[in-house]
Amino acid sequence: MKVMVIVKATADSEAGVLPDQDLLTAMGRFNEDLVNAGVMLAGEGLKPTAQGVRVQFNGPQRRVIDGPFTEAGEQIAGFWLWQVRSIDEAIEWVRRCPNPHPGPSEIEIRPLYEADDFGEAFTQELREQEDRLRDRLTDPN
Numbered sequence: 001m002k003v004m005v006i007v008k009a010t011a012d013s014e015a016g017v018l019p020d021q022d023l024l025t026a027m028g029r030f031n032e033d034l035v036n037a038g039v040m041l042a043g044e045g046l047k048p049t050a051q052g053v054r055v056q057f058n059g060p061q062r063r064v065i066d067g068p069f070t071e072a073g074e075q076i077a078g079f080w081l082w083q084v085r086s087i088d089e090a091i092e093w094v095r096r097c098p099n100p101h102p103g104p105s106e107i108e109i110r111p112l113y114e115a116d117d118f119g120e121a122f123t124q125e126l127r128e129q130e131d132r133l134r135d136r137l138t139d140p141n
Contacts, residue, residue: 009075
């Protein structure tokens with residue numbers, strides 16, 4: 001199963017406070033463990049919401065809203081995409097993770113949808129299209 005592991009933002013991360021060398025080193029070791037175990041598929045830190053935008057949809061209308069956005073604890077400071085056997089395995093990896101921020105921090109784990117989750121609505125034609133797109137992502141030529 002694939003899961004997205006979401007590092008929640010803090011007031012410091014939203015203020016643009018960057019991690020120190022010790023945290024970067026610890027995270028580097030943790031990421032290396034994830035890669036060596038075949039768990040990590042992707043992972044990145046995100047800049048503060050002050051440097052982002054949101055696009056709101058209402059039918060055909062689109063509205064762009066500039067950051068920053070309120071409630072730092074509801075924002076995302078970074079993420080990983082992991083391939084794990086179960087949510088319990090993901091929890092065990094997160095328990096090994098260095099604290100991603102100085103002070104209190106929170107990490108959320110969310111399973112990704114898989115093709116079978118969509119039932120009959122995900123037709124054979126749509127599955128084939130998905131397979132072609134995934135192939136192009138891994139080999140763009």
